[in-house]
Amino acid sequence: xxxxxxxxxxxxxxxxxxFDKNSRATLNKLYHEYDLAGRGITDFEELFxxxxxxxxxxxxxxxxxxxKRDELRWKRMWLMLLDFKIADTALAHELGIAYLELLPTQKxxxxxxxxxxxxxxxxxxxxxxxxxxxxxxxxxxLQYSGISxxxxxxxxxxxxxxxxxxxxxxxxxxxxxEAEKEESIMIGDAVDIDILGAxxxxxxxxxxxxxxxxxxxxPTHEIxxxxxxxxxx
Numbered sequence: 001x002x003x004x005x006x007x008x009x010x011x012x013x014x015x016x017x018x019f020d021k022n023s024r025a026t027l028n029k030l031y032h033e034y035d036l037a038g039r040g041i042t043d044f045e046e047l048f049x050x051x052x053x054x055x056x057x058x059x060x061x062x063x064x065x066x067x068k069r070d071e072l073r074w075k076r077m078w079l080m081l082l083d084f085k086i087a088d089t090a091l092a093h094e095l096g097i098a099y100l101e102l103l104p105t106q107k108x109x110x111x112x113x114x115x116x117x118x119x120x121x122x123x124x125x126x127x128x129x130x131x132x133x134x135x136x137x138x139x140x141x142l143q144y145s146g147i148s149x150x151x152x153x154x155x156x157x158x159x160x161x162x163x164x165x166x167x168x169x170x171x172x173x174x175x176x177x178e179a180e181k182e183e184s185i186m187i188g189d190a191v192d193i194d195i196l197g198a199x200x201x202x203x204x205x206x207x208x209x210x211x212x213x214x215x216x217x218x219p220t221h222e223i224x225x226x227x228x229x230x231x232x233x
Contacts, residue, residue: 003204005233007179008120009155011164011188012131015208016113016226017141022106024048030098034091041084054079063132063163063193073100104140109147110210112227117150119230128153130173130186132163132193153177164190165197187229191215206232 013019031037031044041047055076062072077099078092120127127150131138135158142148155173162168174181187206188194195217198205206229207219221232 004183005185005204006126006183007177007185008125008127008233009130009173009177009184009186009198009203010127010151011186011190011194012129012138012141013133014110014189015187015194016109016117016147017145018108018110021108022103023052025106025108026099026103027051029102030095033098034095039084039086041086047080047084050083051076051080054083059132069134069158073097100134100137104137105144106141107145109145110226112225113147116226116229117147120233121150123233125233126177126179127151128155128173128177130155130164130169130188130194132157134158164188164193165200167197167201170198170201170203185220191217191219195219 010016027048028044031041031047036047058067058072058076058079061067062069067075074093074096077095078089081088081092117127129138129151131154133156135156138154138156139148142151142154153173153176155169155176157163157169160169160172162172170186174184177184181202185204185206186194186198187208188198189208189210191207191209191213195205195207199217199219204220206221206223207217208226209222210224212224223229223232
């Protein structure tokens with residue numbers, strides 16, 4: 001017999017909101033506005049690749065408590081520029097600010113996001129978000145992409161002073177939502193952050209794995225398309 005859930009907790013970036021495409025569009029606009037080609041960065045694709053590498057590396061350090069939020073925001077740009085032999089701290093700070101102003105105004109969602117959310121709303125599930133992203137940035141993403149109306153609570157790492165995969169943020173989410181873990185399930189794309197964290201907190205999980213990456217975790221369910229959630233809930 002299928003388990004009955006009441007509360008659905010989603011990750012936002014890479015799960016519902018298309019971070020890769022939205023980030024690419026943002027950086028591409030900044031690439032032209034700041035004439036980075038004129039500064040010697042002639043290949044945007046290489047720039048985007050380097051940015052993603054530095055961003056991922058610094059986010060891992062941020063999650064592990066080695067750096068602060070403000071350092072993450074500008075240093076990913078600084079390290080990106082340094083890879084192209086541009087040692088310009090002022091430019092890095094400008095790019096960091098401009099990126100965060102523009103990024104959350106992008107609207108692209110992953111395929112079948114709205115269809116799936118409409119279904120879950122019709123079924124009267126109570127939906128929430130658990131994200132390591134910054135509070136203001138994530139709220140703007142929801143607003144501009146038009147999906148804020150689906151969610152009852154936005155639980156951010158800033159709000160509860162804990163980050164996925166730590167158990168505290170999941171416990172905090174249950175408290176905020178007035179939910180029990182037995183009636184809750186976590187849906188996310190990061191197997192060692194969303195899924196491992198929820199498993200360690202005693203939750204059921206859905207691993208959204210569109211690229212079918214190999215892993216050793218044991219989620220309750222695994223999907224490659226968000227519309228598959230319709231067959232689970």
